[in-house]
Amino acid sequence: MRQLSFFSADALPPAIPDLGGLLACAGQVVRQDIGARISVLVAAEWRAHAIAELISAAGLVAEVTVTTEGNLSVRTALVAELLPLGSQWQRGAVKSVPVGWVPGPRALRAWALAAGSPENGGERFVLGMDPHAPDTYPALTAALSRAGITPTPIGVRGPNPGLRIAGPRRLAKLVDYLGAPPVAAPAADCWPSG
Template sequence: MSQLSFFSADLAPPDVADLAGLLAGTGQAVAAPAGARISTVVADDRRARALAAAVGDSGVAAEVTTSDEGSPLVRTARDPALDALVRDWTRGAVKAVPAGWVPTARALRLWAIASGHVEHGSGADTRYVLALDRHAPDTFSPLVAAMIRAGIAPTLVGTRGGSPGLRIGGRRRVTRLLESIGDCPPELHERTEWPTLTERIPRH
């Protein structure tokens, strides 16, 4: 079945600022004289390939490697173009959400590619969860507020179980998210890893 044809992320050119979507999720940033770097661990090689391609679209080189724990890791090259973004998302040595931040459509897409998954509720109720960084709990409430500013009000879930995330439920909110992030990358499984609706709006 087709995704929604409207794709907000296509309305603006890709930008390094979109990589904030990785930091909103489980991504980490490191500043260095040669330029900052952003990296994030993902669930499998499929996501890694899709994410590296999406990061590359933003104008920053990315590679797929392996974390110390043996999981796929996507990381950017060290790039001075990332310095301002990493400064904005860092308070001391701790990750922090910039005041008033509103996620762009492409930032949401990167977040979904890196760590989004479908959560099936009762009946036809389908919800979508964007993972949060369990090591940065002070980002949770600001990210809820950021999503509300973007017009997609989420529910904070999983904080007690060690798998925190922002749950997006209800047809209107899921539709809004789909309008923003567009089609599922071919590497991902649409039914389990991308927002879905009970009834899809066909392409025209």
């Protein structure tokens, strides 16, 4: 049994700034005068429900829907509390990583829930990035490095860009940050084991 770390996402409840982890991947923010909404498309039902739980734990209302294209979407309500986060992650209408952003354990967990996947039987783990926001890739690489997990960018010119985390130390640190896999997750093929 793994001991709970003081730095694990399991150690504290999520907060609104942690939803930046959804924006690090393909999540989107929509801002209006009265508030902002964050949404993200995910590939599996367990991911949608785990993200909805994370949003609810941060004190916001979450909605899981199926889009007209058949994709699962998780989104927050349109609320004023998300305006600061939305402003930090946008430069005009373009997604932009906040200057100096360091993803904490709960933001990393949100990122992994939305777009994380193991490779090579768990020897590596990839955090997906937004294929429509290539200008964010260098900043996300630097942000993860500032968090103490130096990644390797992969697929930056293709449809599935990501940051690969490899090596026993880096994986162990990532596992420590992310905490336990969600209960409904098929753990063997979705969460790093470090």
